[in-house]
Amino acid sequence: xxxxxxxxxxxxxxxxxxxxxxxxxxxxxxxxxxxxxxxxxxxxxxxxxxxxxxxxxxxxxxxxxxxxxxxxxxxxxxxxxxxxxxxxxxxxxxxxxxxxxxxxxxxxxxxxxxxxxxxxxxxxxxxxxxxxxxxxxxxxxxxxxxxxxxxxxxxxxxxxxxxxxxxxxxxxxxxxxxxxxxxxxxxxxxxxxxxxxxxxxxxxxxxxxxxxxxxxxxxxxxxxxxxxxxxxxxxxxxxxxxxxxxxxxxxxxxxxxxxxxxxxxxxxxxxxxxxxxxxxxxxxxxxxxxxxxxxxxxxxxxxxxxxxxxxxxxxxx
Numbered sequence: 324x325x326x327x328x329x330x331x332x333x334x335x336x337x338x339x340x341x342x343x344x345x346x347x348x349x350x351x352x353x354x355x356x357x358x359x360x361x362x363x364x365x366x367x368x369x370x371x372x373x374x375x376x377x378x379x380x381x382x383x384x385x386x387x388x389x390x391x392x393x394x395x396x397x398x399x400x401x402x403x404x405x406x407x408x409x410x411x412x413x414x415x416x417x418x419x420x421x422x423x424x425x426x427x428x429x430x431x432x433x434x435x436x437x438x439x440x441x442x443x444x445x446x447x448x449x450x451x452x453x454x455x456x457x458x459x460x461x462x463x464x465x466x467x468x469x470x471x472x473x474x475x476x477x478x479x480x481x482x483x484x485x486x487x488x489x490x491x492x493x494x495x496x497x498x499x500x501x502x503x504x505x506x507x508x509x510x511x512x513x514x515x516x517x518x519x520x521x522x523x524x525x526x527x528x529x530x531x532x533x534x535x536x537x538x539x540x541x542x543x544x545x546x547x548x549x550x551x552x553x554x555x556x557x558x559x560x561x562x563x564x565x566x567x568x569x570x571x572x573x574x575x576x577x578x579x580x581x582x583x584x585x586x587x588x589x590x591x592x593x594x595x596x597x598x599x600x601x602x603x604x605x606x607x608x609x610x611x612x613x614x615x616x617x618x619x620x621x622x623x624x625x626x627x628x629x630x631x632x633x634x635x636x637x638x639x640x
Contacts, residue, residue, distance in 0.1 A: 350366065350368050350431065350432055350443075350445040351366065352366060352367055352368065353365055353366040353367075353447075354366075354367065354395045356398070356399060356400070356543065356544050357544055357577055357579070357639060359395070359399065359450060359544075360450065360544040360573070360576075360577045361576075361577060361578060363449060363450050363451040363452065363455075364447050364448060364449045364450055364451075364455075365392055365395045365396060365447065365448045365450070366431060366445065366446070366447045366448075367388050367391040367392055367395065367445070367446060368388065368443055368444065368445050368446075369383075369384040369385060369386070369387030369388025369389070369390075369391060369443070369444045369446065370384055370387060370441065370442070370443050371383035371384040371387065371441045371442045371443075372441060373439045373440050373441040374439070374440045374441075375440050375441065375442075376440070377435045377437075377442070380435060380440060380441050380442035381433060381435065381442045381444065383442070384433070384441075384442040384443055384444040385430075385444045385446070387444075388428075388444050388445070388446040389425065389428060389446065392425065392428055392446055392448050393425060396421070396425070396448060396456075397411070399545075399546065400543055400544070400545035400546065400607075400608060401469055401545060401546050401547060402469065402470055402471055402545050402546070402547035402548075402549075402606075402608050403471060403545075403606035403607060403608055403609075404606060404607060405471075407421060407546075410469065414468065416463065416468065417460075417463065417468070417469070420459055420460060420463060421460075423459065424448075424456055424459045424460075425448070427448070427449075427454055427459075428446050428447065428448050429446065429447050429449075430444060430445065430446055430447075431445040431446065431447045432444070432445035433445065450573065451570065451571060451572065451573055452570065452571065453570070455570065456546070457546070457569060457570045457573055458570045460546070461566060461569060461570060464547070464561045464569070465562075465566070467562075469546065469547055470547055470560070470561075471606075475551060475555050475556060475557045476555075476556050476557070477556060477557045478551075478552050478556035478557060478558045478617050478621070479621070480614075480617070480618045480621055526622060526623065526626055528595065529595070529623060529626045529627050530595050530596060530597040530619075530623040530627065530629075531592075531593045531594060531595055531596070531623070531627035531629050531634060532588040532591070532593030532595070532596030532597070532629055532634040532635070532636070533550075533596060533597055533599060533620060533629065533634065533635045533636070534581070534584045534585070534588070534596050534597070534598045534599065534636050534638055535550060535599055535601050535610045535612065535635065535636070535637050535638065536598065536599065536600050536601055536638045537601040537604060537610050537637055537638065537639065537640075538579075538638055538639060538640040539601070539640070540601060540603060540604040540640075541604060541607055542601070542604045542607060542608070542610060542637060542639055542640075543607045543608055544577045544608075544637070544639075545574075545607075545608040546573065546574070547560070547561055547574060547608070548574040548575065548608050548609070548610070548637065549574075549608070549609045549610070550609070550610050550611075550612060550617075550620075550635070551605060551609050551610070551611055551612075552611070552612060552613070552614050552617045553602060553603070553611060553612070553613055553614060554614065555605070556617070558612065558617045558620055558621075559574075559620070559630050559635060560574075561574055563630045563631060564630070564631060564632075564633045565631050565632065568631070568632050568633050569633065572591070572633045573633070574633060574635070575633050575634075575635035575636055575637060576588075576635070576636040576637070577636070577637050577639060578636060578637075578638065578639065579638070579639050579640065581598075581638060584596075584636040584638050587636055588634055588636055591632070591634050592632075592634075593629070593634045596634070596636075597619065597620075597623065599612055599616045599619075599620075600612075600616075610637060
């Protein structure tokens with residue numbers, strides 16, 4: 324009798340706990356572009372109409388979730404102002420690839436509300452990792468079928484300067500006048516150290532990651548983001564990234580927080596990233612930097628191979 328009572332108590336306890344966990348599950352929608360690229364996946368919840376059997380409700384909720392996934396995916400930028408939807412309309416090969424990829428969506432949860440006869444289904448599409456969007460479009464990227472039709476030349480410095488020029492204030496911005504007695508009380512801000520620019524063999528401190536600050540501009544995450552010089556020369560694009568790294572990281576990371584940018588690079592093995600200030604944006608997805616900063620990237624990449632490992636984070640507003 325005691326054994327039976329003990330078994331019943333355990334069974335009811337497990338049922339109660341599992342019921343509590345089920346009732347408390349909340350599935351976050353991951354649909355905003357910056358969030359999608361930060362998390363590495365799209366996540367939506369499909370809901371069926373009420374008054375259906377469990378089977379019909381689950382099926383209907385799944386179809387709704389798949390439709391919502393496609394809608395979000397179509398709005399993701401390929402490059403510039405071209406979205407996945409634009410690419411699918413332009414190319415049968417892109418459309419076939421993306422359609423096949425949608426079949427790889429996975430369920431991240433489901434539940435049926437018996438009292439009202441409706442279901443909810445959480446579904447997820449991975450942007451990065453094995454079986455992800457980057458994985459299936461890798462051949463298209465390698466064959467230059469996803470980038471812009473106009474091709475820019477690649478950057479190669481003619482002469483490596485020994486030091487970088489001092490940073491100047493952007494045009495149109497003036498420094499506020501501070502009275503001497505107030506200025507004495509203000510602690511002096513420590514500027515970010517400029518990366519050393521010298522022949523690679525003579526560099527004393529090697530930078531092994533890049534943070535591009537584009538918070539002053541309308542920069543958008545995309546499947547193909549690049550870094551270009553003020554002379555429209557390519558410093559960094561997917562062609563410089565190892566295939567396995569491209570699938571894992573895409574064209575780098577995206578965040579709105581400088582601390583998270585450094586933490587992300589650290590998780591990728593970067594011990595000393597350089598912080599560079601973007602001077603503009605081309606077609607919303609190409610970060611523009613000065614020629615001197617491009618030279619810094621060039622020489623430090625020769626030592627640390629940071630571009631091939633996509634150790635690049637774009638700091639967004």
